[in-house]
Amino acid sequence: MDNIAGKRTGLSLVTHLATLVLVIVWIVPTLGLLITSLRDQDAISQTGWWRALQGAPQPYVLSIPVDDQVQRDGLWVLETNVFAGPTGEALPDDILDRSRVDAFGTSRLRGPTTEPGETVETRDGVTVTVEANGDLRAAAPERMTGQLVLPMALVAPPQLTLDNYAEVLTDMNTAERQQARSMGQQLDDMLFSDEALFGPFVNTMTVAIPATVIPIVIAAFAAYALAWMDFPGRGLLIAVVVGLLVVPLQLAFVPLTIIHGWLGIGKSFLGIWLAHTGFGLPLAVYLLRNYMVGLPRDIIENAKVDGATDFQIFTKIVLPLSFPALASFAIFQFLWTWNDLLVASVFLPADTDSTVMTRFVVTNLLGSRGGEWHILAAAAFVMIAVPLLVFFAMQKYLVRGMLAGSVK
C-alpha cells in the first residue's frame, strides 16, 4: 500500500511481466489437467484439451432416402437436412443435438474429404452439396434410386463429464457401477474397494491434517519461548534447532522405526504423525521464532505492563500477529505431507487400508493403467484439488501488512 504514490520504475514493469509469465506458466497446465480430466476417453486421444470446446469430429456413414426428390429445370433435385427425418433418427442423441458437419464425401473408401459448402459429384453423376448445418442438396439428370450413401465427419458438441472422477474414485465405469448396484453394492462399498482412489484420498487426509496441525501447535509454543522468554540455554537451543534444519530425514528412518517398535506404535497413522511432526518441527520452530522475534518488543512489554501473563501474551497478542507465519508454514507442511511418498512408505503399513494417494498412484495407476489418460488426469486433479483449496484459503493471510499501524 505504501508505494502507490511512488514513481513507477522500469523495475515494476519487469515485475509485472514476470508475474504475468508466472501466472500463465501456472494456469495453463493446471487448466489443461482439469479440462483433460473432464473429457471423454476418446476425445482425449483425438484432440488436445485446448480444443475441448470445439468438440471432436467423428466419422459416420449416412444413408439418405431419396423419396422426396422433385423434378426441377430438367434435373431431379433432393433437398433435405441430414439431422432431420429418418437419417437423423439413426444418429446418437449427443450427435443430433447442436452438432455440425465437419466434412463429407461421396466415397466410403476415401471417407469425408470435402469441406462443407463445396460441391462434389458421385460416380453415378449426382452432384452433392452439404452445408455445415446439415442442409443437403443433391441433383442428378436421372431420377435417383435407392439411397444416397455419404460418409460424413460429424462434430459432437463438447462434452465435459465427471465420469472420469467417478471411475477413478470407485474403480468402476458407468456400466460396472450399474451392475454393482444391481448386485446390491452401496456407494461406500464402491468407494472403499481395494482398487478405488477414494480410500487413499481419505488416508492422505488422515496423514496430512494432523501432521500439519501438531507441529504448528508445538512449534508456536516453542517459538514464543525461544523468542520472548529469558531462560538459560536459550541461545544453545536455537543453535540446535538451526542445526537440525540440515539433518537429512533419511538418517532417522532406522532409529525411528526401531523406537516406534519399542514403544508399540509400530507402523501406523500415529507413527507417521509423530514422524512428520519431528521432521517438520525444526523448520517450523525456526520460521516462527524468526517471525515472532521480529514483532515489536514494545507491544509485548506493554502487554506485560497491562498485566498479561506469558501465556496470555502468547495467545492474545503473539499468535494473532503471527498468523502470516503460521499460514505460510501450514501451507508448506501440508503440501509436503500431502505429496510425501517416502515417509509414508516407511512409517505406514503396506496393507491397502492405509495406502496414501502417492503410493496408490505409483503402484496401481502408473503400472497397470499408465495409458489411461482420463484416469490419470482425474487422479492427478483429485490429488492437487486439496492443496489448491488450502492455498487459496490461506493466501490472504500471507499478505504482509498485518502490523500496519501498531508502531510508528
Added chain:
Amino acid sequence: MAQLVLQDVRKRFGKVEVIHGVDLEVKDGEFVVFVGPSGCGKSTLLRMIAGLEEVSGGDVVIGDERMNEVAPSDRGIAMVFQSYALYPHKDVYGNMAFALRHAGEDKKVIDERVRKAADILGLEDLLKRRPKELSGGQRQRVAIGRAIVRDPAIFLFDEPLSNLDAALRVQMRVEILRLHQRLKTTMVYVTHDQVEAMTLADRIVVLRDGRIEQVGTPLELYHHPKNQFVAGFIGSPRMNFLPARAAGEGRVTAAGSGPIEMPVEPRAEAGELTLGIRPEHVEMVAPGQGTVAGEVLVAERLGGETFLHVELDGKETVVVKADGGVTQKPADRVGLRFPPEALHLFGGDGQAFARRERQGVIA
C-alpha cells in the same frame, strides 16, 4: 509523601554497569522529566521503574513498597511507549480495555472507564477503529488512553512524542500538560528534547552516562546549572563557553576581554576556568565598546529573532540572540557586552561556581 523513591539504583548488563547508583525522590503528583543525550540511561532507568528491566542493585520503591521483584502489572504503573505499541489486531476500544480485561474487571466497569478515558482524550468517535486507520496523533492518544484506564499511581512516558511531527508534538505536549493538571497523577517522562523537558516538568532530572548530573526545577537548571554539562544541555541555543583566566579579586579575563567582575561565590581553583553566557544574555553594542569584539560569521534570521554567530578576535565563536530586525551582516564588526549578572563560571573540573543571585529559585 514520596511516591517513587530510587535508592542507589544500579543496572549492569553483564559486566558493564550502565546506571551507576541513582538516588531520586519523586513527590506525589509531581511531573518529573528525565532528560539527557542518547545513551545516558534515561530509558533504562524508566524501564527499571516499570519493571521491564531487572534492577541489578539498589531499591525501587513505589508508594511504600519495595518493588524490585514485583511484576510490572502489579506496580501500579502505566507506561506509554515511544512507538505507541498499540495492539494492531484490536480496535481502539479493545486496546484500551485489554489491561482491565486481564485484571478481571466487570464488563460494566471496563466500559465506563474506557468511555471516560476516551472522553478525556477526544477519542469517542474512534473506538471502533483499528490502529492502522488512525493518524499519528490519534495513535498516541490511544496509547495514553490505554494508560489512563488503568488508573495508575504513576504514569511512565518513554519519549512519547518523538515519532510525531513538529506541529503535532507541540499540540500533544500541551495535551499532556493539561492531562497532568486534570489527573494530578505522578508522571515520569523521558525525553532527549530539552524544550519538552523545560515546558513539561515540575522537576527535571539531567542524566549523563548513567549518573544524575542535576535535579531541579526548569528555572533552577537554567539559572543555576551545577556544571558545564547541564549548562550546555539546558537552553537553546546552547550556552556559549569561553576559556577564562583568573584575574584576582573575583574577576576573570576571557577572549581578550578586560577583567570581568563575576557574580559567583569565590572558590579556590587552580586550573583552567570556563566562562559561560547564554546567547539571549549577550548584548550587542557598537564595535570597540562592550566586553569583547568580533566579526559576524553567519546570521540566522528566524523573523522574530536573529542568531548571530560572532567570531571573536581570539577565534572563539559566540552565538548572540538578537532582535529580528538587526542589520548586521556577515563580515560586519560588532562589539559584545556580557552583563556581569548573567555570567556563569565553571572550574577546570566542569563544576559551576555558585552564583550569588538566587533568581529562578521558587521557594
